[in-house]
Amino acid sequence: DQQVKQNSPSLSVQEGRISILNCDYTNSMFDYFLWYKKYPAEGPTFLISISSIKDKNEDGRFTVFLNKSAKHLSLHIVPSQPGDSAVYFCAATTYGGATNKLIFGTGTLLAVQP
Amino acid sequence: NAGVTQTPKFRVLKTGQSMTLLCAQDMNHEYMYWYRQDPGMGLRLIHYSVGEGTTAKGEVPDGYNVSRLKKQNFLLGLESAAPSQTSVYFCASSRMGYRELFFGEGSRLTVL
Numbered sequence: 587d588q589q590v591k592q593n594s595p596s597l598s599v600q601e602g603r604i605s606i607l608n609c610d611y612t613n614s615m616f617d618y619f620l621w622y623k624k625y626p627a628e629g630p631t632f633l634i635s636i637s638s639i640k641d642k643n644e645d646g647r648f649t650v651f652l653n654k655s656a657k658h659l660s661l662h663i664v665p666s667q668p669g670d671s672a673v674y675f676c677a678a679t680t681y682g683g684a685t686n687k688l689i690f691g692t693g694t695l696l697a698v699q700p
Numbered sequence: 701n702a703g704v705t706q707t708p709k710f711r712v713l714k715t716g717q718s719m720t721l722l723c724a725q726d727m728n729h730e731y732m733y734w735y736r737q738d739p740g741m742g743l744r745l746i747h748y749s750v751g752e753g754t755t756a757k758g759e760v761p762d763g764y765n766v767s768r769l770k771k772q773n774f775l776l777g778l779e780s781a782a783p784s785q786t787s788v789y790f791c792a793s794s795r796m797g798y799r800e801l802f803f804g805e806g807s808r809l810t811v812l
Contacts, residue, residue, distance in 0.1 A: 590742075592742075595740075618799050620799065620800065622803075627805070627806070628805055628806070629704070629790055629792075629803030629804050629805045629806055630743070630790070630803045631803070632800045632801070632802075635799060635800070675742060675743060677743075679799055686731055686794050686796075686798070686799055686801070687733070687745055687748060687758065688743075688745075688799075688801055689745075689759075690735075690742045690743040690744070691742050692740055692741060692742040693742055
């Protein structure tokens with residue numbers, strides 16, 4: 587059972603426009619969410635995160651929104667740049683015990699067209 | 701500062717062969733993880749460790765073993781490789797109390 591879902595395998599946007607990547611989760615125990623960015627032949631790198639006590643977190647061109655009632659989060663990139671072209675993974679975790687396991691979604695391939 | 705380093709980067713095995721992937725981190729992180737990435741499946745946790753000498757199973761542990769004899773190293777072993785284990789393997793580490801994971805560059809394994 588996929589606890590974290592990214593239903594759009596790919597997304598194409600024009601340079602300068604907004605990119606919106608979506609993520610849904612099923613486990614109501616998740617209390618922290620992260621977005622990772624991955625270029626080909628490289629490891630994922632941390633992009634932005636949000637705690638369940640917030641509904642928005644912003645870092646430069648990147649903003650993550652969390653809707654707990656809908657169990658939905660989204661990543662907005664404004665304005666999109668060609669260098670943003672990558673696979674974006676949504677991840678979630680629960681705080682409990684001594685671990686920090688992340689559950690990842692399947693990823694969305696973003697292509698930003700010049 | 702190298703961060704998380706994985707060796708080897710590429711490996712081709714025949715069915716039934718064994719091998720070990722090595723992960724080393726120089727950030728003095730307490731926690732370490734092994735994930736595999738497959739098309740359409742995202743990143744799935746194989747095994748993890750919360751400290752030297754401790755390991756635990758993740759989502760897809762079957763067919764793999766791990767060891768954490770030193771704090772900075774986390775080894776992933778395949779005793780008898782199967783074609784289903786063809787994948788890209790990522791090691792990651794994190795500090796206790798922090799949610800962010802730092803990933804290595806990945807190891808691409810092909811089992812024929």
